[in-house]
Amino acid sequence: MSIKQPYGHQPVFKAADFSKKNPKKKKRARDTKGTLLNIWNLIDEKRIQLIIVIFMIVCASILSLIGPFLIGRIIDTKVIPKDLSGLPQYIVIILIVYVSLSITSYIGSFMMVSIAQRTVYLLRDQLFKHFQKLPVSYYDKKQHGELMSRMQNDIENVSQVLNSSFIQFTSSVVTLIGTLSIMLYLSPLLTLLTMTIIPIMFVSLRWITARTSVLYALRQKQLGIMNGYIEEIVNGQTVVKAFSQEKYVMETFNEKARNVKEYSFWSTTIGGMIPKVMNYLNNLSFAIVAGIGGILALNNAAGVTVGVIVIFAEYARQFTRPLSDLANQFNTVLSAIAGAERVFDIMNEPVEKDEDDASDYEDIKGTIEFENVVFKYDKTQKNPTIKDLSFKINNGESVALVGATGAGKTTIVQLILHYYDVQSGKILIDDIPINKMTRKSLRKEIGVVLQDPYLFDGTIKDNIMYGTPNATYEQVIEASKKANAHEFIKELESGYETVLKGESGSLSQGERQLVSIARCLLQDPKILLLDEATSSIDTVTEIKIQEALETLMIGRTSIIIAHRLNTVKKADLVFVLANGELIESGTQQALIEQQGIYYHMLNANDEEQIKELH
Numbered sequence: 001m002s003i004k005q006p007y008g009h010q011p012v013f014k015a016a017d018f019s020k021k022n023p024k025k026k027k028r029a030r031d032t033k034g035t036l037l038n039i040w041n042l043i044d045e046k047r048i049q050l051i052i053v054i055f056m057i058v059c060a061s062i063l064s065l066i067g068p069f070l071i072g073r074i075i076d077t078k079v080i081p082k083d084l085s086g087l088p089q090y091i092v093i094i095l096i097v098y099v100s101l102s103i104t105s106y107i108g109s110f111m112m113v114s115i116a117q118r119t120v121y122l123l124r125d126q127l128f129k130h131f132q133k134l135p136v137s138y139y140d141k142k143q144h145g146e147l148m149s150r151m152q153n154d155i156e157n158v159s160q161v162l163n164s165s166f167i168q169f170t171s172s173v174v175t176l177i178g179t180l181s182i183m184l185y186l187s188p189l190l191t192l193l194t195m196t197i198i199p200i201m202f203v204s205l206r207w208i209t210a211r212t213s214v215l216y217a218l219r220q221k222q223l224g225i226m227n228g229y230i231e232e233i234v235n236g237q238t239v240v241k242a243f244s245q246e247k248y249v250m251e252t253f254n255e256k257a258r259n260v261k262e263y264s265f266w267s268t269t270i271g272g273m274i275p276k277v278m279n280y281l282n283n284l285s286f287a288i289v290a291g292i293g294g295i296l297a298l299n300n301a302a303g304v305t306v307g308v309i310v311i312f313a314e315y316a317r318q319f320t321r322p323l324s325d326l327a328n329q330f331n332t333v334l335s336a337i338a339g340a341e342r343v344f345d346i347m348n349e350p351v352e353k354d355e356d357d358a359s360d361y362e363d364i365k366g367t368i369e370f371e372n373v374v375f376k377y378d379k380t381q382k383n384p385t386i387k388d389l390s391f392k393i394n395n396g397e398s399v400a401l402v403g404a405t406g407a408g409k410t411t412i413v414q415l416i417l418h419y420y421d422v423q424s425g426k427i428l429i430d431d432i433p434i435n436k437m438t439r440k441s442l443r444k445e446i447g448v449v450l451q452d453p454y455l456f457d458g459t460i461k462d463n464i465m466y467g468t469p470n471a472t473y474e475q476v477i478e479a480s481k482k483a484n485a486h487e488f489i490k491e492l493e494s495g496y497e498t499v500l501k502g503e504s505g506s507l508s509q510g511e512r513q514l515v516s517i518a519r520c521l522l523q524d525p526k527i528l529l530l531d532e533a534t535s536s537i538d539t540v541t542e543i544k545i546q547e548a549l550e551t552l553m554i555g556r557t558s559i560i561i562a563h564r565l566n567t568v569k570k571a572d573l574v575f576v577l578a579n580g581e582l583i584e585s586g587t588q589q590a591l592i593e594q595q596g597i598y599y600h601m602l603n604a605n606d607e608e609q610i611k612e613l614h
């Protein structure tokens with residue numbers, strides 16, 4: 001959680017804050033063509049369907065142009081000359097036109113929704129699958145919120161555009177071209193008059209959208225900040241309460257919510273001007289066409305008739321609507337393409353990949369060896385996190401890693417799991433470099449028990465079976481008994497079927513660790529990597545954990561990031577680390593006798609502690 005000055009104030013929104021500097025620039029895709037091509041590839045087997053949709057949209061748009069044209073013709077050829085012959089046929093044709101219009105646009109929309117949903121499903125599915133394959137180093141560099149935003153917002157934008165904007169966009173283009181062509185054909189003069197409003201329309205729309213796009217972007221940003229804050233505070237509730245920061249949290253939230261409110265108010269208010277302005281301009285254009293067209297019709301000039309005026313009145317509306325739609329949709333489409341590009345960017349990130357000559361190893365015994373290992377998390381890092389580290393742990397041995405915070409204990413564990421590649425040196429399991437083993441076969445033989453074990457939403461049984469889905473219920477109980485977890489689980493109302501929700505429900509940290517030890521026992525790995533819990537666990541549970549860990553360690557090579565003397569005492573060897581280097585190693589007896597760093601770490605003044613270790 002970020003630390004802020006209590007009761008400090010964040011800058012609040014000022015109406016004058018929004019400038020016309022366009023933040024959209026950043027949101028434009030770098031490679032629009034490439035991104036569209038990627039989407040096209042994703043649509044894949046639905047391409048024919050997409051072409052049918054485009055055909056339906058074109059038909060619907062043409063049909064919507066025919067309707068007013070026919071009405072105008074009826075006025076000129078039937079109503080004004082008072083000749084009603086053939087009128088019923090005209091009416092039937094108009095009916096057919098409008099019914100066909102409804103059918104084609106319905107079919108088009110229906111098919112488009114199916115294409116859109118499938119495409120978005122594929123996009124989500126592929127992105128999620130890719131998330132599973134990305135190396136741990138990728139997640140180190142990215143914020144959790146950012147990745148969530150790709151998964152949710154960016155894909156949602158693509159979904160919206162495919163669901164509705166695509167049809168609107170295509171139909172606007174066809175309608176615009178069609179209307180303009182018919183208008184020019186009927187009366188170039190009236191067409192020119194209708195178009196007099198276009199410059200006014202463009203200037204006013206530009207003025208409005210320049211402001212709304214900034215405001216919408218700022219609103220989204222503020223919304224993101226507010227949502228991030230909610231997530232942070234929900235997760236950190238216990239800390240908020242422990243430090244009595246409720247008032248500060250409420251004030252800070254209020255400020256963020258106020259920003260969202262202000263930006264939403266201004267963006268909606270200014271954005272809401274668009275339909276009003278368009279309506280006003282439509283009426284203006286109608287007045288011009290009706291006024292000047294009327295004079296021309298009365299004087300039988302320029303081929304203008306009452307029917308033509310009626311057609312123009314309708315077309316003038318049809319002409320400005322797609323223009324404003326296009327202006328509105330343009331940014332939505334561009335920002336969705338940019339969102340899609342960000343999604344494809346992630347999908348282009350290299351995945352965790354085994355070397356070509358890596359093989360599956362079935363019978364790992366569990367010897368672990370580091371040979372002059374040098375490792376940096378980041379290539380630009382000046383000092384390596386692990387510096388020329390060498391050691392060997394024979395199979396079945398247990399090693400306690402000790403050292404100050406930041407010494408590199410967790411890093412060693414992560415390197416054995418092959419989460420990262422080392423810069424130089426070798427890590428060997430049973431004399432085989434781990435980069436020659438598939439990660440799957442390596443990790444299958446490594447059990448991990450973390451300080452604060454992660455349990456998933458689901459039953460306790462499901463959590464114990466997480467790495468061993470084919471285990472029987474009896475095996476689950478047996479593992480739990482060995483892990484000292486059976487006692488507390490059976491006391492729960494639903495026993496093994498107790499559902500854990502959100503941060504492992506109501507289990508204590510100690511109980512969570514017992515469940516994770518049971519999970520590890522069931523997995524029955526050759527190598528164990530343990531990170532002992534640091535926080536205080538009640539003595540009874542602690543004894544249970546100690547016992548469970550001892551059971552777990554029998555017959556396995558174990559590396560324990562030890563925080564308790566008792567654990568260190570029971571390990572075969574102690575490795576003392578400082579700044580990524582092994583500065584002392586040996587049995588604890590030998591280290592104490594050596595009276596070196598480990599001895600001093602144990603607090604040389606505390607005779608009791610030393611005695612306890614002997």
Ligand SMILES: Nc1ncnc2c1ncn2[C@@H]1O[C@H](COP(=O)(O)OP(=O)(O)OP(=O)(O)O)[C@@H](O)[C@H]1O
Binds near residue numbers: 406408
């Ligand atoms: N993902 C990471 N990216 C960059 N640096 C990291 C990363 N993880 C750890 N480090 C750095 O590497 C060094 C060793 O960290 P590591 O977590 O291995 O120490 P540790 O001995 O396990 O400490 P602790 O006892 O506090 O858990 C630290 O300086 C830490 O800041």
